[in-house]
Amino acid sequence: MSLVRIDDIQVAYTDAGVGRPVVLIHGYPFNRSLWNEQVAVLSSSYRVITPDLRGFGETDSSQGPATMSRMADDVARLMDHLGIAQAVIGGLSMGGYVALAFYKQFPSRVRALVLADTRASADTEEAKQTRAQQAQKALSEGMAGIADAMLPKLLTPETVSKRPEVVKRVRDMMLKTKPEGAAAALLGMAEREDQTSLLPAITSPTLILVGAEDAITPVGDSEKMHNAIAGSRLVVIENAGHVSNLERTDEFNQNLVDFLRNAGA
Ligand code: MLT
Numbered sequence: 001m002s003l004v005r006i007d008d009i010q011v012a013y014t015d016a017g018v019g020r021p022v023v024l025i026h027g028y029p030f031n032r033s034l035w036n037e038q039v040a041v042l043s044s045s046y047r048v049i050t051p052d053l054r055g056f057g058e059t060d061s062s063q064g065p066a067t068m069s070r071m072a073d074d075v076a077r078l079m080d081h082l083g084i085a086q087a088v089i090g091g092l093s094m095g096g097y098v099a100l101a102f103y104k105q106f107p108s109r110v111r112a113l114v115l116a117d118t119r120a121s122a123d124t125e126e127a128k129q130t131r132a133q134q135a136q137k138a139l140s141e142g143m144a145g146i147a148d149a150m151l152p153k154l155l156t157p158e159t160v161s162k163r164p165e166v167v168k169r170v171r172d173m174m175l176k177t178k179p180e181g182a183a184a185a186l187l188g189m190a191e192r193e194d195q196t197s198l199l200p201a202i203t204s205p206t207l208i209l210v211g212a213e214d215a216i217t218p219v220g221d222s223e224k225m226h227n228a229i230a231g232s233r234l235v236v237i238e239n240a241g242h243v244s245n246l247e248r249t250d251e252f253n254q255n256l257v258d259f260l261r262n263a264g265a
Contacts, residue, residue, distance in 0.1 A: 001013070001014060001058060002014070002015055003058075004077075004078060004081045006074050006077045006078065006081075007077075008060075008062050008063075009054060009059060009060035009061075009062050010059065010060050011051055011052065011054075011059045011060075011074060011078060012032070012051070012052045012057055012058035012059045013032065013049060013050060013051040013052065013078060014032055014039065014048075014049070014050045015047065015048075015049050015082065016039050016043040016047070016048050016050075017039075017042065017043030017044065017045070017046055017047050017048050018047055019045050019046040019047050020046055020047065020087075020088070020111070020265055021046065021047045021048075021049060021079075021082075021084045021086075021087035021088070022042055022046045022047070022048050022049070022087060022088040022090065022260070022265070023048075023049045023050075023051070023075060023078075023079065023084075023087045023088065023089050023090065024038060024039075024048065024049070024050050024090045024091070024092075024095070024114075025050075025051065025053065025071075025075065025089070025090065025091035025092070025095030025096075025098045025099055026050070026052070026053065026056065026057075026091075026092065026094075026095050027091070027092045027093030027094045027095050027096075027117070027243075028056075028093065028094040028182070028185050028186075028189065029056070029143065029146065029147075029150075029173075029174050029177040029181075029182045029185070030056070030170075030173045030174070030177070031052050031056045031057030031058075031173055031176065031177070032050035032051060032052045032056075032057055033057070033173060034092065034173065034243075034245070034246070035048075035050045035245070037245065037246070037249045037253065038245060038252070038253060038256065041253045041256075041257065042253075042256070042257070042260075046088075046260070047084075049078070049079075049082065049084070049087070051074070051075060051078055053066070053071050053074070053094075053095075053098070053185070054066045054070065054071055054074055054181070054184070054185075055178060055180065055181025055182070055184045055185055056177060056178075056181050056185070057176075057177075059181075061178055061180045061181040061184060062184065063184075064184065064187075065184055065187035065188040065190075065191055066181070066184040066185045066187070066188040067188040067191055067192070068094075068097045068098050068100075068101040068188060068189070068191075068192045068193075069101045069104075069105060069193075070188070071098045071101070071188070072098050072099075072101040072102035072104075072105050072106070073105065075089070075098065075102055076102065076105070076106050076109065079109065085109065086108070086109050086110070086111045087109065087110070087111055088110075088111050088112045088113070088114065088260065088263075088265045089102050089103070089109075089110050089111075089112075089113055089114070090113070090114030090115075090116065090256075091114070091115065091116065091118065092116040092117050092118065092243070092244075092245060093116070093117050093118050093216065093217060093242065094118075094185065094189060095116075095118070096115045096116060096117070096118025096119070096217075097118060097119075097189065097192055097195075099113060099114070099115060099118075100115070100118075100120060100195040100198060101192070101193070101195070103198065103202060103204070104193075104195065104198050107201075107202075107203075107204075110204045111204065111263075111265050112204050112205040112206065112207070112259070112260070112263040112265045113202065113204050113205070113206040113207070114206075114207045114209070114256065114259070115206065115207070115208045115209070115222075115225060116208075116209040116210070116244060116245060116252075117209070117210050117211060117214050117216070117217050117222075117242050117243070117244055118217050118221070118222075118225075119217045119221035119222075119224075119225070120194070120195040120196045120198070120199055120221075120224065120225050120228075121194050121195075121196055121221070121224075122192055122193060122194035123189065123190050123192070127190070128190040131186040131187065131189060131190040132186075132187070132190065134146060134182075134183075134186050135182070135183035135184075135186040135187055136183075138179040138180075138182040138183045138186070139179050139180065139183050142179055143174055143175050143177050143179055143182060144175065146174065146182065147171050147174035147175055150174065151167065151170065151171060151174075153215045153216055153241075153242065154170055154215075154216070154241060154242045154243050155167065155170065155241045155242070155243060155247060156211070156213045156239060156240065156241040156247065158239065159241065159247050163247075166246055166247060169246065170243060170246065196224075196228070199225060199228035199229050200228055200229070200230070202229045202230075202232075203230075205231065205232075205259070205262075205263035205265070206229045206231070206232040206233070207232070207233050207235070207255065207256070207259040207263075208222045208225050208226050208229075208232055208233065208234045208235070209222075209235050209237060209244060209245075209252060209255060209256075210222040210234075210235075210236055210237065210244065211236075211237050211240030211241045211242060211243075211244035211247065211248070212236050212237060212238050212239070212240060213239070213240065213241045214240070214241055214242045214244070215241060215242060216242045217242065219236055222234055222236070233259060235255045237251050237252060237255075238251075240252075
């Protein structure tokens with residue numbers, strides 16, 4: 001693990017392998033260990049950077065909503081620190097929101113884009129209110145209740161009943177998350193921009209991955225992104241829910257490796 005100071009916080013990250021850079025951005029309420037299996041495979045051919053986002057993992061929390069654009073800015077500053085001008089930018093779920101915000105802010109720094117189990121649209125008013133309630137709940141009760149409520153939405157029923165090691169892995173990540181970091185990200189996600197109008201302007205090679213049983217960002221959200229991003233590739237991973245990289249690691253990795261090779265990344 002390495003650390004870098006970015007404005008008010010210390011950001012923790014892993015920098016593994018040598019080659020063209022690939023930045024992988026975790027979702028909510030996880031941390032960079034979400035990507036361990038992807039780092040293991042990709043780092044034999046690529047330089048893989050996995051940050052802990054503002055308020056998550058070993059990165060400090062900050063005051064106020066942790067907006068997607070602020071997190072995208074943190075990623076850009078981390079790349080500056082590492083001497084990386086351009087990289088493949090990939091994100092799962094909230095990490096995808098950050099990846100789209102990154103594209104909007106720094107399009108020339110994106111060599112290719114990977115959008116996993118995510119969406120371009122903003123929250124509805126109802127979803128914003130739920131985020132505010134969840135933020136209060138995290139701060140007053142800690143992460144256990146949030147983890148219990150989220151688990152059945154994150155994983156397929158089959159994974160929940162038959163793969164205790166995956167359930168434990170996902171649950172442990174959630175329980176390790178700092179309540180103040182989770183609350184700041186929830187408020188940040190509620191504020192995020194609708195990026196639908198950005199999609200037709202994306203010219204980087206783009207891979208869209210989604211679990212066929214994703215209950216949080218369903219396949220339809222990925223189809224909308226695929227239809228709007230010219231030349232994008234959409235892969236629907238069977239027997240996977242929202243955390244498709246952990247539930248179907250081999251399929252996820254194979255598609256990622258093939259895409260990176262074909263994109264010349
Ligand atoms: C995530 O997995 O990052 C979140 O569930 C995304 C969201 O709540 O919109």
